[in-house]
Amino acid sequence: MITLSEFFEINHEIILFAYGLVFFILGFTIFVRVRQSSRLDLARSLKWLAVFGITHGFNEWGELFIPLQAEYLSPVFMRGLYIIQLSLLTISFASLFKFGVALLRSIGRANYLKDASVILTSIWFIIAIFLLASEGASHQEWRSLSVALSRYFIGFPGGLLAAYGLRAYTQERITPLHVPKITRPFQIAGYSIAAYALLSGLIPPPILFFPGNILNSASFTDFVGIPPWVFRSLIALILTVSIMRALEIFELETKSRIEELEQHQIIATERERYARELHDGAIQKVYTAGLLVESASRIAEPNSEMSKRLEQSVSVLNDTIADLRQNLVELHAHKPTEPTSIPTLLEQLANTPHYKAMINISIVTDLPISKQLSPRRTNHITAIVNEALANTVRHAQAQEVQITAKDLGKQLRITIKDDGIGLPDNFKAGYGLSNMRDRTKLLNGSIKCLKDNGTSIILTAPWTDIAL
Numbered sequence: 001m002i003t004l005s006e007f008f009e010i011n012h013e014i015i016l017f018a019y020g021l022v023f024f025i026l027g028f029t030i031f032v033r034v035r036q037s038s039r040l041d042l043a044r045s046l047k048w049l050a051v052f053g054i055t056h057g058f059n060e061w062g063e064l065f066i067p068l069q070a071e072y073l074s075p076v077f078m079r080g081l082y083i084i085q086l087s088l089l090t091i092s093f094a095s096l097f098k099f100g101v102a103l104l105r106s107i108g109r110a111n112y113l114k115d116a117s118v119i120l121t122s123i124w125f126i127i128a129i130f131l132l133a134s135e136g137a138s139h140q141e142w143r144s145l146s147v148a149l150s151r152y153f154i155g156f157p158g159g160l161l162a163a164y165g166l167r168a169y170t171q172e173r174i175t176p177l178h179v180p181k182i183t184r185p186f187q188i189a190g191y192s193i194a195a196y197a198l199l200s201g202l203i204p205p206p207i208l209f210f211p212g213n214i215l216n217s218a219s220f221t222d223f224v225g226i227p228p229w230v231f232r233s234l235i236a237l238i239l240t241v242s243i244m245r246a247l248e249i250f251e252l253e254t255k256s257r258i259e260e261l262e263q264h265q266i267i268a269t270e271r272e273r274y275a276r277e278l279h280d281g282a283i284q285k286v287y288t289a290g291l292l293v294e295s296a297s298r299i300a301e302p303n304s305e306m307s308k309r310l311e312q313s314v315s316v317l318n319d320t321i322a323d324l325r326q327n328l329v330e331l332h333a334h335k336p337t338e339p340t341s342i343p344t345l346l347e348q349l350a351n352t353p354h355y356k357a358m359i360n361i362s363i364v365t366d367l368p369i370s371k372q373l374s375p376r377r378t379n380h381i382t383a384i385v386n387e388a389l390a391n392t393v394r395h396a397q398a399q400e401v402q403i404t405a406k407d408l409g410k411q412l413r414i415t416i417k418d419d420g421i422g423l424p425d426n427f428k429a430g431y432g433l434s435n436m437r438d439r440t441k442l443l444n445g446s447i448k449c450l451k452d453n454g455t456s457i458i459l460t461a462p463w464t465d466i467a468l
Contacts, residue, residue: 003225004225004226008230013064015229015230015233017061019229019236020058020059020060021057022236022240023052023054023060023240024058025057026049027049027054027056028054029240029243029244030046030049030050030053030247031050031054033046033247034046034047034050041106041359041399042103042106042169042173044102044106045099045102045103045169046099048096048098048102049096049162049243052093052095052099053240055088055089055092056088056089056092058088059085059088062081062082062084062085062088063085066082082139086128086129086143087125087129089147090121090154091121093154093155093159094117094121095117096158096162097116097120097158097161098117099162099165100162100164100166101113101117101161101165103162103169104161104169106173106360107172107173108360108362110165113161117158120153120154121154124146124150124153124154128146141208143205144204144205144206145207147204147205148207148212151200151201151202151203151204152201152212155200155201156198156200156201156202157201158201159196159197159200160194160197163191163194166189167187167190169186172356174186182246186246188242189239189242189246192236192242193239196236196239199228199231199232199235200228200232202215203217203220204216206219217229272383286317286320289317290314290318293314296310297310297311341367341371342365342367342371342372342412342414343363343365343367346414349361349385349389350362350363355389359389359392359393359418360399360401361389361401361402362401362402363405364402364403365404367406371407371412371463373412377461380440380442380443381414383435383439384414384439384440384457385403385414385416387432387435387436388416388457389401390432391432392455395420396422396454399419399420400418400419401416401418401419402416402418403415403417404417410462410463411445411460411463412461412462412463415456415457415459416456416457417452417456418454418455418456419453419454420455422454423449423451433449436457440461443462444461444462445460446460
Protein backbone atom coordinates (compact mmCIF):
# COMPACT_ATOMS: atom_id res chain seq x y z
CA MET A 1 0.00 0.00 0.00
CA ILE A 2 1.52 3.30 -1.07
CA THR A 3 1.40 6.44 1.04
CA LEU A 4 -0.19 9.73 -0.03
CA SER A 5 3.24 11.20 -0.57
CA GLU A 6 4.20 8.31 -2.85
CA PHE A 7 0.90 8.57 -4.72
CA PHE A 8 1.45 12.23 -5.53
CA GLU A 9 5.05 11.55 -6.48
CA ILE A 10 3.99 8.81 -8.90
CA ASN A 11 1.27 10.97 -10.44
CA HIS A 12 3.26 14.18 -10.25
CA GLU A 13 3.15 14.92 -13.98
CA ILE A 14 -0.59 14.29 -14.34
CA ILE A 15 -1.53 16.41 -11.33
CA LEU A 16 0.88 19.17 -12.35
CA PHE A 17 -0.68 19.31 -15.80
CA ALA A 18 -4.16 19.49 -14.25
CA TYR A 19 -2.89 22.21 -11.91
CA GLY A 20 -1.80 24.37 -14.82
CA LEU A 21 -4.97 23.56 -16.75
CA VAL A 22 -7.20 24.82 -13.93
CA PHE A 23 -5.43 28.19 -13.93
CA PHE A 24 -5.56 28.40 -17.71
CA ILE A 25 -9.32 27.66 -17.74
CA LEU A 26 -9.79 30.37 -15.10
CA GLY A 27 -8.06 32.96 -17.27
CA PHE A 28 -9.66 31.87 -20.53
CA THR A 29 -13.16 31.82 -19.06
CA ILE A 30 -12.80 35.33 -17.67
CA PHE A 31 -11.54 36.66 -21.01
CA VAL A 32 -14.62 35.25 -22.74
CA ARG A 33 -16.99 36.63 -20.13
CA VAL A 34 -15.32 40.04 -19.98
CA ARG A 35 -15.95 40.54 -23.71
CA GLN A 36 -19.66 39.97 -23.05
CA SER A 37 -19.85 42.31 -20.02
CA SER A 38 -17.55 45.17 -21.04
CA ARG A 39 -19.84 47.82 -19.53
CA LEU A 40 -18.99 46.68 -15.99
CA ASP A 41 -15.98 48.08 -14.19
CA LEU A 42 -15.76 44.73 -12.37
CA ALA A 43 -15.37 42.96 -15.71
CA ARG A 44 -12.56 45.33 -16.66
CA SER A 45 -10.81 44.63 -13.36
CA LEU A 46 -11.23 40.91 -13.89
CA LYS A 47 -9.06 41.11 -16.99
CA TRP A 48 -6.07 41.20 -14.64
CA LEU A 49 -7.28 38.03 -12.93
CA ALA A 50 -7.53 36.47 -16.39
CA VAL A 51 -3.91 37.42 -17.11
CA PHE A 52 -2.94 35.89 -13.77
CA GLY A 53 -4.69 32.61 -14.58
CA ILE A 54 -3.22 32.20 -18.08
CA THR A 55 0.36 33.20 -17.21
CA HIS A 56 0.33 31.11 -14.04
CA GLY A 57 -0.97 28.13 -15.97
CA PHE A 58 1.89 28.41 -18.48
CA ASN A 59 4.33 28.76 -15.59
CA GLU A 60 3.15 25.48 -14.05
CA TRP A 61 3.24 23.73 -17.41
CA GLY A 62 6.81 24.97 -17.77
CA GLU A 63 7.65 23.06 -14.61
CA LEU A 64 6.40 19.96 -16.37
CA PHE A 65 7.70 20.37 -19.92
CA ILE A 66 10.96 22.33 -19.61
CA PRO A 67 12.91 19.49 -17.88
CA LEU A 68 12.01 17.24 -20.83
CA GLN A 69 14.06 19.51 -23.12
CA ALA A 70 17.31 19.10 -21.18
CA GLU A 71 18.30 16.13 -23.34
CA TYR A 72 18.00 18.13 -26.56
CA LEU A 73 18.96 21.71 -25.64
CA SER A 74 22.19 23.28 -24.45
CA PRO A 75 22.48 24.70 -20.90
CA VAL A 76 22.27 28.23 -22.31
CA PHE A 77 18.90 27.50 -23.95
CA MET A 78 17.69 25.72 -20.85
CA ARG A 79 18.62 28.71 -18.73
CA GLY A 80 16.69 30.94 -21.14
CA LEU A 81 13.61 28.73 -20.82
CA TYR A 82 13.79 28.90 -17.05
CA ILE A 83 14.13 32.69 -17.19
CA ILE A 84 10.92 32.78 -19.27
CA GLN A 85 9.22 30.51 -16.75
CA LEU A 86 10.31 32.68 -13.82
CA SER A 87 9.14 35.76 -15.69
CA LEU A 88 5.72 34.19 -16.24
CA LEU A 89 5.48 33.39 -12.52
CA THR A 90 6.29 36.96 -11.55
CA ILE A 91 4.02 38.48 -14.19
CA SER A 92 1.18 36.29 -12.93
CA PHE A 93 1.71 37.52 -9.36
CA ALA A 94 1.97 41.11 -10.58
CA SER A 95 -1.34 40.67 -12.44
CA LEU A 96 -2.97 39.37 -9.26
CA PHE A 97 -1.59 42.43 -7.47
CA LYS A 98 -2.96 44.66 -10.24
CA PHE A 99 -6.36 42.96 -9.98
CA GLY A 100 -6.61 43.97 -6.33
CA VAL A 101 -5.51 47.54 -7.09
CA ALA A 102 -8.01 47.84 -9.98
CA LEU A 103 -10.88 46.68 -7.76
CA LEU A 104 -9.99 49.14 -5.01
CA ARG A 105 -9.52 52.02 -7.44
CA SER A 106 -12.92 51.33 -8.99
CA ILE A 107 -14.49 52.14 -5.61
CA GLY A 108 -12.28 55.16 -5.02
CA ARG A 109 -9.55 53.59 -2.87
CA ALA A 110 -5.82 52.83 -3.06
CA ASN A 111 -5.02 55.20 -5.92
CA TYR A 112 -1.50 55.45 -4.52
CA LEU A 113 -0.93 51.77 -5.41
CA LYS A 114 -1.52 52.36 -9.11
CA ASP A 115 2.09 51.63 -10.15
CA ALA A 116 3.12 49.40 -7.24
CA SER A 117 2.99 46.13 -9.19
CA VAL A 118 5.16 47.54 -11.99
CA ILE A 119 7.72 48.82 -9.48
CA LEU A 120 7.88 45.52 -7.59
CA THR A 121 8.18 43.52 -10.82
CA SER A 122 10.98 45.76 -12.08
CA ILE A 123 12.88 45.37 -8.82
CA TRP A 124 12.46 41.59 -9.00
CA PHE A 125 13.82 41.49 -12.56
CA ILE A 126 16.86 43.53 -11.57
CA ILE A 127 17.63 41.31 -8.57
CA ALA A 128 16.71 37.88 -9.93
CA ILE A 129 17.67 38.08 -13.59
CA PHE A 130 20.63 40.43 -13.51
CA LEU A 131 22.17 40.27 -10.03
CA LEU A 132 21.54 36.72 -8.80
CA ALA A 133 22.18 35.19 -12.22
CA SER A 134 25.62 36.81 -12.32
CA GLU A 135 26.65 35.90 -8.76
CA GLY A 136 27.88 32.44 -9.70
CA ALA A 137 25.25 30.56 -7.69
CA SER A 138 24.29 27.12 -8.84
CA HIS A 139 21.38 26.78 -11.24
CA GLN A 140 19.07 25.28 -8.59
CA GLU A 141 20.00 27.88 -5.95
CA TRP A 142 19.35 30.72 -8.40
CA ARG A 143 15.97 29.34 -9.40
CA SER A 144 14.86 28.65 -5.83
CA LEU A 145 15.93 32.07 -4.61
CA SER A 146 14.26 33.84 -7.55
CA VAL A 147 11.02 31.95 -6.99
CA ALA A 148 11.12 32.74 -3.26
CA LEU A 149 11.62 36.47 -3.88
CA SER A 150 8.73 36.47 -6.34
CA ARG A 151 6.41 34.68 -3.94
CA TYR A 152 7.38 36.69 -0.85
CA PHE A 153 7.37 40.22 -2.27
CA ILE A 154 4.80 40.05 -5.09
CA GLY A 155 2.67 36.90 -4.81
CA PHE A 156 1.90 37.13 -1.08
CA PRO A 157 1.00 40.85 -0.88
CA GLY A 158 -0.66 40.69 -4.29
CA GLY A 159 -2.89 37.80 -3.25
CA LEU A 160 -3.91 39.45 0.02
CA LEU A 161 -4.59 42.73 -1.78
CA ALA A 162 -6.70 40.96 -4.41
CA ALA A 163 -8.71 39.16 -1.71
CA TYR A 164 -9.27 42.39 0.18
CA GLY A 165 -10.17 44.27 -3.00
CA LEU A 166 -12.71 41.64 -4.03
CA ARG A 167 -14.23 41.68 -0.55
CA ALA A 168 -14.45 45.49 -0.47
CA TYR A 169 -15.89 45.65 -3.97
CA THR A 170 -18.47 42.98 -3.15
CA GLN A 171 -19.60 44.83 -0.03
CA GLU A 172 -19.87 48.20 -1.76
CA ARG A 173 -21.12 47.32 -5.23
CA ILE A 174 -22.63 43.81 -5.19
CA THR A 175 -24.29 43.48 -1.77
CA PRO A 176 -26.52 46.59 -2.23
CA LEU A 177 -28.13 44.85 -5.21
CA HIS A 178 -29.65 42.35 -2.73
CA VAL A 179 -28.94 39.35 -4.95
CA PRO A 180 -27.39 36.64 -2.73
CA LYS A 181 -26.71 34.37 -5.71
CA ILE A 182 -24.27 36.99 -6.96
CA THR A 183 -22.77 37.91 -3.60
CA ARG A 184 -21.93 34.40 -2.39
CA PRO A 185 -19.76 33.29 -5.33
CA PHE A 186 -17.68 36.46 -5.09
CA GLN A 187 -17.27 35.97 -1.35
CA ILE A 188 -16.07 32.40 -1.95
CA ALA A 189 -13.68 33.68 -4.64
CA GLY A 190 -12.27 36.22 -2.18
CA TYR A 191 -11.64 33.57 0.46
CA SER A 192 -10.03 31.34 -2.18
CA ILE A 193 -7.62 34.06 -3.25
CA ALA A 194 -6.69 34.74 0.39
CA ALA A 195 -5.98 31.04 0.95
CA TYR A 196 -3.95 30.95 -2.25
CA ALA A 197 -1.91 33.95 -1.10
CA LEU A 198 -0.93 32.06 2.06
CA LEU A 199 -0.16 28.72 0.42
CA SER A 200 1.60 30.20 -2.59
CA GLY A 201 3.23 33.31 -1.18
CA LEU A 202 4.63 31.82 2.03
CA ILE A 203 5.74 28.37 0.84
CA PRO A 204 8.63 28.69 -1.64
CA PRO A 205 11.21 26.08 -2.58
CA PRO A 206 13.85 25.43 0.12
CA ILE A 207 16.25 28.41 0.49
CA LEU A 208 19.03 29.35 2.90
CA PHE A 209 17.43 32.31 4.71
CA PHE A 210 14.41 32.74 6.99
CA PRO A 211 11.55 31.93 6.69
CA GLY A 212 12.22 29.82 3.60
CA ASN A 213 14.79 27.70 5.43
CA ILE A 214 12.04 26.55 7.84
CA LEU A 215 8.74 26.79 5.97
CA ASN A 216 9.14 25.62 2.39
CA SER A 217 7.64 23.13 -0.04
CA ALA A 218 9.83 20.26 1.24
CA SER A 219 9.12 20.82 4.94
CA PHE A 220 5.42 21.31 4.21
CA THR A 221 5.27 18.02 2.31
CA ASP A 222 7.12 16.19 5.09
CA PHE A 223 4.77 17.57 7.74
CA VAL A 224 1.43 17.24 5.91
CA GLY A 225 2.24 14.38 3.57
CA ILE A 226 0.84 16.23 0.57
CA PRO A 227 2.74 18.70 -1.63
CA PRO A 228 1.56 22.34 -1.34
CA TRP A 229 0.80 22.57 -5.05
CA VAL A 230 -1.98 19.98 -4.56
CA PHE A 231 -3.74 22.36 -2.17
CA ARG A 232 -3.09 25.22 -4.57
CA SER A 233 -4.75 23.16 -7.31
CA LEU A 234 -7.86 22.63 -5.19
CA ILE A 235 -8.00 26.32 -4.31
CA ALA A 236 -7.62 27.25 -7.97
CA LEU A 237 -10.47 24.88 -8.84
CA ILE A 238 -12.75 26.47 -6.22
CA LEU A 239 -11.75 29.94 -7.45
CA THR A 240 -12.47 29.02 -11.05
CA VAL A 241 -15.89 27.54 -10.32
CA SER A 242 -16.94 30.45 -8.09
CA ILE A 243 -15.81 33.09 -10.61
CA MET A 244 -17.54 31.26 -13.47
CA ARG A 245 -20.74 31.00 -11.46
CA ALA A 246 -20.61 34.60 -10.31
CA LEU A 247 -20.00 35.96 -13.79
CA GLU A 248 -22.79 33.89 -15.28
CA ILE A 249 -25.34 35.21 -12.78
CA PHE A 250 -23.88 38.70 -12.78
CA GLU A 251 -24.25 39.00 -16.53
CA LEU A 252 -27.90 38.01 -16.36
CA GLU A 253 -28.52 40.32 -13.44
CA THR A 254 -26.85 43.21 -15.22
CA LYS A 255 -29.10 42.79 -18.25
CA SER A 256 -32.11 42.63 -15.95
CA ARG A 257 -31.01 45.79 -14.15
CA ILE A 258 -30.51 47.64 -17.42
CA GLU A 259 -33.95 46.60 -18.64
CA GLU A 260 -35.47 47.64 -15.33
CA LEU A 261 -33.65 50.96 -15.54
CA GLU A 262 -34.99 51.56 -19.04
CA GLN A 263 -38.53 50.69 -17.96
CA HIS A 264 -38.36 53.11 -15.02
CA GLN A 265 -37.04 55.80 -17.33
CA ILE A 266 -39.85 55.21 -19.84
CA ILE A 267 -42.45 55.38 -17.06
CA ALA A 268 -40.95 58.58 -15.66
CA THR A 269 -40.87 60.12 -19.13
CA GLU A 270 -44.48 59.20 -19.77
CA ARG A 271 -45.52 60.65 -16.40
CA GLU A 272 -43.80 63.91 -17.24
CA ARG A 273 -45.33 64.02 -20.72
CA TYR A 274 -48.82 63.48 -19.32
CA ALA A 275 -48.20 66.14 -16.70
CA ARG A 276 -47.03 68.68 -19.29
CA GLU A 277 -49.97 67.92 -21.56
CA LEU A 278 -52.34 68.21 -18.61
CA HIS A 279 -50.82 71.50 -17.47
CA ASP A 280 -50.26 73.13 -20.84
CA GLY A 281 -53.27 71.62 -22.58
CA ALA A 282 -56.32 70.58 -20.58
CA ILE A 283 -55.95 72.96 -17.64
CA GLN A 284 -55.25 75.97 -19.85
CA LYS A 285 -58.22 75.16 -22.09
CA VAL A 286 -60.57 74.73 -19.14
CA TYR A 287 -59.20 77.92 -17.59
CA THR A 288 -59.81 79.76 -20.88
CA ALA A 289 -63.33 78.35 -21.06
CA GLY A 290 -63.93 79.61 -17.53
CA LEU A 291 -62.83 83.10 -18.49
CA LEU A 292 -65.19 83.07 -21.49
CA VAL A 293 -68.09 81.93 -19.33
CA GLU A 294 -67.31 84.60 -16.73
CA SER A 295 -67.24 87.28 -19.43
CA ALA A 296 -70.58 86.01 -20.74
CA SER A 297 -72.11 86.11 -17.27
CA ARG A 298 -71.16 89.77 -16.91
CA ILE A 299 -73.20 90.74 -19.98
CA ALA A 300 -76.18 88.58 -19.09
CA GLU A 301 -79.21 90.07 -17.35
CA PRO A 302 -78.72 90.01 -13.55
CA ASN A 303 -80.73 87.33 -11.74
CA SER A 304 -81.84 85.91 -15.07
CA GLU A 305 -81.94 82.20 -15.78
CA MET A 306 -79.01 82.65 -18.17
CA SER A 307 -76.96 84.38 -15.47
CA LYS A 308 -77.65 81.58 -12.97
CA ARG A 309 -76.68 78.90 -15.50
CA LEU A 310 -73.45 80.72 -16.34
CA GLU A 311 -72.53 81.05 -12.64
CA GLN A 312 -73.11 77.32 -12.21
CA SER A 313 -70.91 76.66 -15.25
CA VAL A 314 -68.09 78.77 -13.75
CA SER A 315 -68.35 76.80 -10.50
CA VAL A 316 -68.19 73.47 -12.36
CA LEU A 317 -65.19 74.66 -14.40
CA ASN A 318 -63.36 75.77 -11.24
CA ASP A 319 -64.00 72.34 -9.71
CA THR A 320 -62.67 70.74 -12.88
CA ILE A 321 -59.47 72.82 -12.72
CA ALA A 322 -59.03 71.80 -9.07
CA ASP A 323 -59.42 68.12 -10.00
CA LEU A 324 -56.92 68.46 -12.84
CA ARG A 325 -54.39 70.12 -10.53
CA GLN A 326 -54.87 67.27 -8.04
CA ASN A 327 -54.10 64.84 -10.85
CA LEU A 328 -50.89 66.77 -11.48
CA VAL A 329 -49.94 66.40 -7.82
CA GLU A 330 -50.58 62.65 -7.98
CA LEU A 331 -48.45 62.33 -11.12
CA HIS A 332 -45.56 63.92 -9.22
CA ALA A 333 -46.25 62.15 -5.94
CA HIS A 334 -43.21 59.88 -6.42
CA LYS A 335 -40.92 62.91 -6.67
CA PRO A 336 -39.45 65.22 -4.00
CA THR A 337 -41.85 67.66 -2.36
CA GLU A 338 -39.23 69.59 -0.39
CA PRO A 339 -36.31 71.70 -1.65
CA THR A 340 -33.17 69.57 -2.02
CA SER A 341 -29.55 70.72 -2.17
CA ILE A 342 -27.74 69.88 -5.38
CA PRO A 343 -24.85 67.99 -3.65
CA THR A 344 -27.38 65.82 -1.80
CA LEU A 345 -29.34 65.19 -4.98
CA LEU A 346 -26.24 64.21 -6.97
CA GLU A 347 -24.95 61.94 -4.18
CA GLN A 348 -28.28 60.13 -4.09
CA LEU A 349 -28.13 59.53 -7.84
CA ALA A 350 -24.45 58.46 -7.72
CA ASN A 351 -25.17 55.94 -4.93
CA THR A 352 -28.01 54.25 -6.81
CA PRO A 353 -27.05 50.51 -6.86
CA HIS A 354 -28.01 50.20 -10.55
CA TYR A 355 -25.31 52.71 -11.48
CA LYS A 356 -22.69 51.79 -8.84
CA ALA A 357 -22.49 48.22 -10.13
CA MET A 358 -21.56 49.43 -13.62
CA ILE A 359 -19.70 52.75 -13.43
CA ASN A 360 -17.64 54.71 -10.94
CA ILE A 361 -19.30 58.08 -10.34
CA SER A 362 -17.43 60.97 -8.71
CA ILE A 363 -19.04 64.21 -7.59
CA VAL A 364 -17.36 67.64 -7.66
CA THR A 365 -19.43 70.57 -6.36
CA ASP A 366 -18.68 74.24 -5.82
CA LEU A 367 -22.02 75.45 -4.51
CA PRO A 368 -23.12 77.63 -1.57
CA ILE A 369 -25.09 75.72 1.03
CA SER A 370 -27.79 78.39 1.09
CA LYS A 371 -28.83 77.86 -2.54
CA GLN A 372 -31.47 75.23 -3.20
CA LEU A 373 -33.84 74.39 -6.01
CA SER A 374 -37.60 74.35 -5.75
CA PRO A 375 -39.27 70.91 -5.81
CA ARG A 376 -40.38 71.37 -9.42
CA ARG A 377 -36.92 72.35 -10.61
CA THR A 378 -35.44 69.53 -8.55
CA ASN A 379 -37.67 67.09 -10.42
CA HIS A 380 -36.42 68.32 -13.79
CA ILE A 381 -32.74 68.32 -12.74
CA THR A 382 -33.10 64.80 -11.31
CA ALA A 383 -34.67 63.49 -14.51
CA ILE A 384 -32.01 65.10 -16.73
CA VAL A 385 -29.06 63.75 -14.71
CA ASN A 386 -30.75 60.36 -14.38
CA GLU A 387 -31.29 60.20 -18.16
CA ALA A 388 -27.65 61.15 -18.78
CA LEU A 389 -26.41 58.41 -16.43
CA ALA A 390 -28.80 55.87 -17.95
CA ASN A 391 -27.49 56.69 -21.44
CA THR A 392 -23.91 56.31 -20.17
CA VAL A 393 -24.68 52.86 -18.77
CA ARG A 394 -26.51 51.71 -21.90
CA HIS A 395 -24.33 53.14 -24.65
CA ALA A 396 -21.05 54.77 -23.57
CA GLN A 397 -19.05 51.70 -22.39
CA ALA A 398 -17.52 54.05 -19.81
CA GLN A 399 -15.60 53.27 -16.63
CA GLU A 400 -15.61 56.68 -14.98
CA VAL A 401 -18.22 59.43 -14.83
CA GLN A 402 -17.62 62.79 -13.21
CA ILE A 403 -20.54 65.04 -12.30
CA THR A 404 -19.55 68.64 -11.70
CA ALA A 405 -21.92 71.27 -10.28
CA LYS A 406 -20.88 74.93 -10.29
CA ASP A 407 -22.56 78.13 -9.16
CA LEU A 408 -22.50 80.83 -11.87
CA GLY A 409 -24.30 83.43 -9.78
CA LYS A 410 -27.85 83.49 -11.07
CA GLN A 411 -27.38 80.20 -12.89
CA LEU A 412 -26.41 76.62 -12.08
CA ARG A 413 -24.19 74.56 -14.36
CA ILE A 414 -24.08 70.76 -14.14
CA THR A 415 -21.65 68.78 -16.30
CA ILE A 416 -21.86 64.99 -16.68
CA LYS A 417 -18.66 63.75 -18.36
CA ASP A 418 -17.75 60.12 -19.06
CA ASP A 419 -14.65 58.43 -20.49
CA GLY A 420 -16.58 56.21 -22.89
CA ILE A 421 -16.52 55.80 -26.66
CA GLY A 422 -18.19 59.14 -27.33
CA LEU A 423 -20.97 60.05 -29.73
CA PRO A 424 -21.03 58.37 -33.16
CA ASP A 425 -20.41 60.55 -36.21
CA ASN A 426 -23.96 59.98 -37.49
CA PHE A 427 -25.50 60.68 -34.08
CA LYS A 428 -29.22 61.51 -34.00
CA ALA A 429 -31.03 62.62 -30.87
CA GLY A 430 -33.28 59.90 -29.50
CA TYR A 431 -36.29 60.04 -27.22
CA GLY A 432 -34.20 60.33 -24.06
CA LEU A 433 -32.16 63.32 -25.25
CA SER A 434 -35.31 64.96 -26.61
CA ASN A 435 -36.90 64.58 -23.18
CA MET A 436 -33.80 66.15 -21.59
CA ARG A 437 -34.08 69.12 -23.97
CA ASP A 438 -37.79 69.49 -23.24
CA ARG A 439 -37.12 69.60 -19.53
CA THR A 440 -34.30 72.09 -20.07
CA LYS A 441 -36.74 74.42 -21.87
CA LEU A 442 -39.08 74.19 -18.89
CA LEU A 443 -36.12 75.24 -16.72
CA ASN A 444 -35.50 78.18 -19.09
CA GLY A 445 -31.99 76.82 -19.51
CA SER A 446 -29.71 75.31 -22.16
CA ILE A 447 -28.13 71.90 -22.67
CA LYS A 448 -25.18 70.80 -24.82
CA CYS A 449 -24.01 67.32 -25.78
CA LEU A 450 -20.31 67.26 -26.72
CA LYS A 451 -17.80 64.62 -27.81
CA ASP A 452 -14.56 65.20 -25.86
CA ASN A 453 -12.59 62.04 -24.99
CA GLY A 454 -15.96 60.57 -24.16
CA THR A 455 -19.25 62.42 -23.88
CA SER A 456 -20.04 65.59 -21.94
CA ILE A 457 -23.57 66.76 -21.11
CA ILE A 458 -23.55 70.42 -20.00
CA LEU A 459 -26.74 71.77 -18.43
CA THR A 460 -27.07 75.47 -17.57
CA ALA A 461 -30.23 76.76 -15.91
CA PRO A 462 -31.38 79.58 -13.60
CA TRP A 463 -31.68 78.88 -9.92
CA THR A 464 -35.12 80.45 -9.66
CA ASP A 465 -38.44 79.13 -10.87
CA ILE A 466 -39.89 80.08 -14.21
CA ALA A 467 -42.96 82.28 -13.92
CA LEU A 468 -45.87 80.54 -15.63
